[in-house]
Amino acid sequence: MSAPLTLVGKGRHFASLGIRxxxxxxxxxxxxxxxxxxxxxxxxxxxxxxLGLVLRRMMREARENVLQAxxxxxxxxxxxxxxxxxxxxxxxxxxxxxxxxxxxxxxxIRSEMRYFASELANDLRRLKLVDHLSDGDLEMICDLVVRSxxxxxxxxxxxxxxxxxxxxxxxxxxxxxxxxxFVGAExxxxxxx
Amino acid sequence: MSAPLTLVGKGRHFASLGIRxxxxxxxxxxxxxxxxxxxxxxxxxxxxxxLGLVLRRMMREARENVLQAxxxxxxxxxxxxxxxxxxxxxxxxxxxxxxxxxxxxxxxIRSEMRYFASELANDLRRLKLVDHLSDGDLEMICDLVVRSxxxxxxxxxxxxxxxxxxxxxxxxxxxxxxxxxFVGAExxxxxxx
DNA sequence: ACTTAATGTGTACGATTGTACACATGTTGT
DNA sequence: ACAACATGTGTACAATCGTACACATTAAGT
Numbered sequence: 229m230s231a232p233l234t235l236v237g238k239g240r241h242f243a244s245l246g247i248r249x250x251x252x253x254x255x256x257x258x259x260x261x262x263x264x265x266x267x268x269x270x271x272x273x274x275x276x277x278x279l280g281l282v283l284r285r286m287m288r289e290a291r292e293n294v295l296q297a298x299x300x301x302x303x304x305x306x307x308x309x310x311x312x313x314x315x316x317x318x319x320x321x322x323x324x325x326x327x328x329x330x331x332x333x334x335x336x337i338r339s340e341m342r343y344f345a346s347e348l349a350n351d352l353r354r355l356k357l358v359d360h361l362s363d364g365d366l367e368m369i370c371d372l373v374v375r376s377x378x379x380x381x382x383x384x385x386x387x388x389x390x391x392x393x394x395x396x397x398x399x400x401x402x403x404x405x406x407x408x409x410f411v412g413a414e415x416x417x418x419x420x421x
Numbered sequence: 422m423s424a425p426l427t428l429v430g431k432g433r434h435f436a437s438l439g440i441r442x443x444x445x446x447x448x449x450x451x452x453x454x455x456x457x458x459x460x461x462x463x464x465x466x467x468x469x470x471x472l473g474l475v476l477r478r479m480m481r482e483a484r485e486n487v488l489q490a491x492x493x494x495x496x497x498x499x500x501x502x503x504x505x506x507x508x509x510x511x512x513x514x515x516x517x518x519x520x521x522x523x524x525x526x527x528x529x530i531r532s533e534m535r536y537f538a539s540e541l542a543n544d545l546r547r548l549k550l551v552d553h554l555s556d557g558d559l560e561m562i563c564d565l566v567v568r569s570x571x572x573x574x575x576x577x578x579x580x581x582x583x584x585x586x587x588x589x590x591x592x593x594x595x596x597x598x599x600x601x602x603f604v605g606a607e608x609x610x611x612x613x614x
Numbered sequence: 615a616c617t618t619a620a621t622g623t624g625t626a627c628g629a630t631t632g633t634a635c636a637c638a639t640g641t642t643g644t
Numbered sequence: 645a646c647a648a649c650a651t652g653t654g655t656a657c658a659a660t661c662g663t664a665c666a667c668a669t670t671a672a673g674t
């Protein structure tokens with residue numbers, strides 16, 4: 229399963245990978261592929277499942293490290309960036325899959341993102357940071373947060389991991405996005421019809 | 422050039438298309454491909470250029486139709502959705518290209534988005550809606566707006582164009598995203614260090 | 615220890631791929 | 645009308661593709 233990720237990490241698009249290519253990278257004969265996966269879509273779906281684990285690990289680390297609320301955004305963005313770099317190929321796969329050609333993979337990734345957003349909503353509730361928001365509004369806001377971060381992901385994956393200047397720019401920009409969203413959230417409810 | 426778009430519209434990913442496939446769709450013999458494009462990447466780049474035209478048409482229509490500032494968001498989202506549906510394949514190509522395998526295409530699409538964001542910033546300035554914001558902050562905010570809309574695009578392209586209920590949900594959600602961002606923008610500058 | 619299941623190998627085949635080359639057809643400018 | 649050019653065609657070939665099948669090896673359960 230790491231073979232397709234390696235190839236994706238080298239710049240290939242998952243949709244353009246073939247069975248032979250993957251098995252070659254895995255150092256295995258093509259027909260062995262069918263011992264584990266029915267086809268490339270099936271492989272992709274299993275990768276989505278593993279992606280879920282990666283995201284959960286990231287969430288856990290964020291929860292452990294974010295102690296004071298005032299550093300919440302900075303810390304979270306930092307953790308996100310370091311995980312994105314440590315699992316570069318996984319996140320590349322995720323970014324590709326969002327507009328990929330398999331509807332099932334697309335839906336799988338989208339579902340992981342929804343889960344992530346709902347967990348974020350729980351955490352914010354728990355930290356008593358959003359008492360003035362309805363559940364629906366909070367969910368909407370967390371969705372926007374997750375989307376913004378996911379989009380920053382594509383920025384991040386576009387630059388070399390050791391180009392510290394660019395990474396820092398992306399970190400700052402993402403942080404400002406989230407600050408802006410939370411400023412909006414603070415002043416939100418008086419705006420509802 | 423419409424052949425690859427047709428294929429993308431049928432659910433294929435641009436990165437997985439081959440020369441023969443494209444020429445077959447175009448009703449032309451494979452070797453004719455080389456009369457127009459050096460390779461698939463070249464084709465993709467030319468599509469990005471045409472995508473620019475589509476986006477500019479959309480901007481123009483938005484500028485003509487948005488008369489009162491209070492309807493700005495609703496109108497713009499509406500225009501965006503109708504254009505996205507009228508040029509479904511083009512926008513699918515755009516969504517795919519953002520995480521595609523050609524760095525050049527990626528950068529091309531990103532550049533179109535930056536241009537779009539900067540035009541939006543100009544318009545907001547012209548409408549005197551953002552006098553309290555610095556240029557840098559305004560640019561950041563417009564960037565976030567464009568990204569959010571672009572992400573909604575992937576939602577929109579995932580549902581059938583005549584599933585009116587789903588489309589309406591996406592329209593409402595996108596509108597709320599933008600409202601939230603603008604609420605944040607209104608209360609922004611006191612937050613700067 | 616012996617059976618059973620899981621996984622990898624080797625060979626094979628027809629379909630499809632990218633691309634080279636020579637040739638045909640249509641279009642444009644003079 | 646005729647040359648120059650743009651575009652499409654036909655043929656060809658080696659490389660690669662997905663996948664079927666029979667067989668070998670390793671791991672697990674009894």
